[in-house]
Amino acid sequence: MKDHIFVSESRFRVRYAETDAMRIVHHSSYIIWFEEGRSEYMRQIGFPYSRLEKMGFYLAVTEIKARYLRAAKYDEEVIVRTSVGSLQSRGITFEYEVLRASNGELLAEGESKHICINSGGKPRRLPSEIVDLIRRSTYAV
Amino acid sequence: MKDHIFVSESRFRVRYAETDAMRIVHHSSYIIWFEEGRSEYMRQIGFPYSRLEKMGFYLAVTEIKARYLRAAKYDEEVIVRTSVGSLQSRGITFEYEVLRASNGELLAEGESKHICINSGGKPRRLPSEIVDLIRRSTYAV
Amino acid sequence: MKDHIFVSESRFRVRYAETDAMRIVHHSSYIIWFEEGRSEYMRQIGFPYSRLEKMGFYLAVTEIKARYLRAAKYDEEVIVRTSVGSLQSRGITFEYEVLRASNGELLAEGESKHICINSGGKPRRLPSEIVDLIRRSTYAV
Amino acid sequence: MKDHIFVSESRFRVRYAETDAMRIVHHSSYIIWFEEGRSEYMRQIGFPYSRLEKMGFYLAVTEIKARYLRAAKYDEEVIVRTSVGSLQSRGITFEYEVLRASNGELLAEGESKHICINSGGKPRRLPSEIVDLIRRSTYAV
Numbered sequence: 001m002k003d004h005i006f007v008s009e010s011r012f013r014v015r016y017a018e019t020d021a022m023r024i025v026h027h028s029s030y031i032i033w034f035e036e037g038r039s040e041y042m043r044q045i046g047f048p049y050s051r052l053e054k055m056g057f058y059l060a061v062t063e064i065k066a067r068y069l070r071a072a073k074y075d076e077e078v079i080v081r082t083s084v085g086s087l088q089s090r091g092i093t094f095e096y097e098v099l100r101a102s103n104g105e106l107l108a109e110g111e112s113k114h115i116c117i118n119s120g121g122k123p124r125r126l127p128s129e130i131v132d133l134i135r136r137s138t139y140a141v
Numbered sequence: 142m143k144d145h146i147f148v149s150e151s152r153f154r155v156r157y158a159e160t161d162a163m164r165i166v167h168h169s170s171y172i173i174w175f176e177e178g179r180s181e182y183m184r185q186i187g188f189p190y191s192r193l194e195k196m197g198f199y200l201a202v203t204e205i206k207a208r209y210l211r212a213a214k215y216d217e218e219v220i221v222r223t224s225v226g227s228l229q230s231r232g233i234t235f236e237y238e239v240l241r242a243s244n245g246e247l248l249a250e251g252e253s254k255h256i257c258i259n260s261g262g263k264p265r266r267l268p269s270e271i272v273d274l275i276r277r278s279t280y281a282v
Numbered sequence: 283m284k285d286h287i288f289v290s291e292s293r294f295r296v297r298y299a300e301t302d303a304m305r306i307v308h309h310s311s312y313i314i315w316f317e318e319g320r321s322e323y324m325r326q327i328g329f330p331y332s333r334l335e336k337m338g339f340y341l342a343v344t345e346i347k348a349r350y351l352r353a354a355k356y357d358e359e360v361i362v363r364t365s366v367g368s369l370q371s372r373g374i375t376f377e378y379e380v381l382r383a384s385n386g387e388l389l390a391e392g393e394s395k396h397i398c399i400n401s402g403g404k405p406r407r408l409p410s411e412i413v414d415l416i417r418r419s420t421y422a423v
Numbered sequence: 424m425k426d427h428i429f430v431s432e433s434r435f436r437v438r439y440a441e442t443d444a445m446r447i448v449h450h451s452s453y454i455i456w457f458e459e460g461r462s463e464y465m466r467q468i469g470f471p472y473s474r475l476e477k478m479g480f481y482l483a484v485t486e487i488k489a490r491y492l493r494a495a496k497y498d499e500e501v502i503v504r505t506s507v508g509s510l511q512s513r514g515i516t517f518e519y520e521v522l523r524a525s526n527g528e529l530l531a532e533g534e535s536k537h538i539c540i541n542s543g544g545k546p547r548r549l550p551s552e553i554v555d556l557i558r559r560s561t562y563a564v
Contacts, residue, residue, distance in 0.1 A: 012153065016180065016190075017173045017308050021301035021356055021476075027484040028299055028458075031451040032158045039157065039216065049157075050216035053444075060494075061450040064533075066487045071544075074303055075180065075191035121494075158451055160444035162335075162497055167440050168343040169317075172310040194303075201353075202309040205392075207346045212403075215444055262353075294435065298462065298472075299455045314440045321439065321498065331439075332498035357462065357473035 006137035008041040010080040011101060014072055024071035030108050031064060034096045037082035045133045057124060059114040066110035077101035084138050089125045091115045147278035149182040151221045152242060155213055165212035171249050172205060175237045178223035186274045198265060200255040207251035218242035225279050230266050232256045288419035290323040292362040293383060296354050306353035312380060312390050313346060319364035320376045327415045339406060341396040348392035359383035366420050371407045373397045429560035431464040433503040437495050447494035453531050454487060457519045460505035468556045480547060482537040489533035500524035507561050512548045514538045
């Protein structure tokens with residue numbers, strides 16, 4: 001009866017615009033891929049982030065960490081694996097791994113911390129529905 | 142005996158980072174989507190642009206035009222349809238349509254002109270293999 | 283008694299993130315520089331675009347054209363020269379030139395067309411104050 | 424006889440393209456501003472990063488951390504303060520603070536770690552000239 005953690009996967013190709021003069025993917029592109037990762041995570045558990053915003057809630061980013069291990073190049077396929085690292089009443093931490101699809105090599109890993117705010121910028125509790133969906137996805141009973 | 146034109150399709154979701162403070166996709170994002178469109182076109186005819194670069198050729202952008210008709214929002218699925226508008230020995234013009242996947246509405250259309258250069262920046266003839274592949278894809282006999 | 287046209291100038295350095303694997307500035311970066319150009323234009327005539335938005339008006343982009351003549355590299359200083367090409371009651375066209383600061387070479391030129399809309403997306407007349415400021419800046423009496 | 428630390432300052436306005444649908448600056452833009460910060464640092468100590476690249480060296484990013492405290496909006500002026508946190512023979516850590524120019528509020532802070540590599544991707548010692556310039560700027564004797 002082991003706990004399981006739900007990990008979503010996004011798969012896409014490196015865009016030319018995401019490269020830089022070192023001929024590899026610019027490090028800021030991974031930050032955007034992390035975001036794409038958590039977008040996919042939310043879609044896969046059945047609560048797209050766009051729906052959260054329609055309800056008047058936002059997940060503001062309070063912290064980003066990224067470690068870069070290997071470079072990716074234009075046209076390569078990458079996979080972003082996203083999971084929830086921790087969940088509080090008003091906050092959430094996502095964890096990411098970016099892999100080269102062709103050989104599974106780890107390119108980068110990182111995490112992002114978020115607080116839930118309303119449109120006025122005030123901290124708010126995450127809607128219970130989303131907390132339940134994440135809990136159910138992430139921890140086995 | 143009608144001519145046909147090959148049209149490639151890329152399909153992806155709007156990233157949050159591609160939006161701006163008007164809460165819609167920033168107009169520069171479409172320019173990057175056009176690029177993604179022609180990347181997909183090249184892959185689909187069997188000659189990825191990354192292979193062209195490995196041969197020492199580059200398609201430098203000399204002109205961009207875009208017309209914006211409707212806005213797209215975060216999380217919406219869009220389709221980029223790409224075709225070749227004209228082909229010369231040293232140049233190529235791609236044409237684009239960006240559609241909202243959910244209802245087929247045309248969001249934007251545009252074109253990009255390119256010249257083929259070598260790594261030193263000198264204009265060069267496009268490799269005949271690529272010219273043949275585009276000709277075969279684009280014009281029926 | 284010749285007409286004069288007001289031309290604003292923005293001056294900044296190429297950011298590393300604006301380059302791509304061709305080791306030059308990515309063509310989409312110029313579209314963002316154009317936007318920075320018209321931001322500066324609005325500031326210099328005394329009506330920052332941020333003020334327009336606070337009044338509930340937006341200048342939505344309906345068309346972009348860009349011609350690329352020479353490449354720019356990381357760390358180079360560039361100058362964006364912006365002027366108003368035409369002005370209608372509900373629309374405006376800006377024109378741009380991007381120059382290399384070190385030798386004045388023209389790197390790119392282009393234009394952007396805009397319509398004035400309200401927050402609901404409906405076309406609206408440009409506030410008369412802004413029309414007057416642009417007219418006064420652009421045409422001598 | 425207190426040690427001093429050299430801190431470079433870059434000052435610029437938030438671009439519209441740097442905002443997102445929350446109507447504030449997208450968190451990935453700060454990562455690019457950090458890069459602009461270390462570019463300016465290198466220029467100010469007299470060894471622009473572009474010169475390092477011309478010598479065949481690159482500072483590859485191995486780690487990024489950012490903490491976000493307050494939001495910035497379009498058209499606001501920001502200041503990026505950059506200093507060197509630590510210096511090794513083959514690596515360097517930069518530290519950043521992003522401030523709102525109008526009131527000095529701290530918007531974000533972060534750091535980036537780099538290793539020096541050659542064009543083949545092999546770790547290399549930083550050129551002694553650059554080490555000397557940073558040492559001289561950062562520590563008083």
